[in-house]
Amino acid sequence: MASAKTIHTSDGEGGFLFVGNQLALDFLNTRPAQNGEPEELLPDFSALLGWFQAAELISARDVAYLQRKWGKSIRAQRTVDAMRRLRETLRREILAWEYSGAVHHSTVAELNRIMAEHPMRTKLKTAGSSSATELWFDAGQPEDLFAPLAHSTARLFSDVDRRRVRKCDHCVLHFHDTSKKGTRRWCSMRLCGNRLKVAAYAARQRMGGDE
Numbered sequence: 001m002a003s004a005k006t007i008h009t010s011d012g013e014g015g016f017l018f019v020g021n022q023l024a025l026d027f028l029n030t031r032p033a034q035n036g037e038p039e040e041l042l043p044d045f046s047a048l049l050g051w052f053q054a055a056e057l058i059s060a061r062d063v064a065y066l067q068r069k070w071g072k073s074i075r076a077q078r079t080v081d082a083m084r085r086l087r088e089t090l091r092r093e094i095l096a097w098e099y100s101g102a103v104h105h106s107t108v109a110e111l112n113r114i115m116a117e118h119p120m121r122t123k124l125k126t127a128g129s130s131s132a133t134e135l136w137f138d139a140g141q142p143e144d145l146f147a148p149l150a151h152s153t154a155r156l157f158s159d160v161d162r163r164r165v166r167k168c169d170h171c172v173l174h175f176h177d178t179s180k181k182g183t184r185r186w187c188s189m190r191l192c193g194n195r196l197k198v199a200a201y202a203a204r205q206r207m208g209g210d211e
Contacts, residue, residue, distance in 0.1 A: 016041060016054045019188040021176040022160065023152035026055065028091050031084075033172045042084060045076035045142065052139075057148050062139045070142055079142035083149070086110075090153060094174065098165055103157050114150040118143060168192055 020026040030041040030051060042048050049066055052058045058066075070076040093107045120135045137147035156165070156176075164177040166185070173187035186192040 016051050017173065017187075017191075018055065019173060019175055019191065021178050022156055022165075023055065023057075023148060024090065024094075024156045025165070025174045025176060027087055027149055027152075028094065029173045030087065031091075031172075038172075040084075042080060045070065045072065045080055048080050048083065048145070052145060058139050058145075066139065066142070076142045079145065083146070086114075086146075086149070094156075094165070095167070097157065098162055098167075101162055111150050111154050114146050115154065118147040118150065120147050120151045 016026075017029045017032060018026050020029055032039055032041070042051060046067065049058070049063045053060065053063050089107065089110070093103060097103055118137070120137050122133050123136055125132050125134050135148075135151070138144055160176060164182050165174065166177065167174050168187035168191075169185045170192040171187060173191070175184070175187055177184040
């Protein structure tokens with residue numbers, strides 16, 4: 001059993017990148033580019049479980065159980081392959097949505113199918129006199145891992161202002177700009193922000209030298 005938590009903002013966690021401020025976008029970012037070449041961060045089931053744990057979607061106990069029961073099974077690898085196909089479909093869809101605001105009917109149907117087959121569930125939690133609900137999913141089988149991804153993508157399309165979702169100006173990473181001004185153009189300060197600021201400063205210096 002795994003609770004769905006808000007993804008923390010971090011340049012890296014266990015070798016993965018969490019700069020998207022939204023789970024579906026962090027999922028897209030599991031295929032970044034290194035020296036201009038795509039880098040696959042989810043080559044197998046162990047890596048997939050590592051990403052889910054780094055994203056705080058499943059616990060170390062869940063990872064151990066899933067690894068022990070499914071390990072290198074064909075079913076586990078098929079799930080990884082299906083998730084990577086979904087990721088690339090969503091990459092194209094999110095890029096188009098950022099531009100037009102529309103989501104293709106085929107993508108809507110696919111997300112609804114996944115959410116029907118692998119739903120998120122709700123539980124009530126109490127602490128003293130306060131109560132709150134929390135989303136969770138039963139991570140008992142490889143395919144159950146689709147639940148938080150489909151749910152997060154649906155929430156992205158329905159609840160997030162697309163004008164604040166964009167691809168970094170300098171790399172392939174996507175992010176939801178939650179800054180006050182909404183003018184962020186880079187994935188993170190450490191990864192691309194400093195490089196862009198240094199380049200902009202150098203350009204201003206060159207222009208000043210030409211005067």
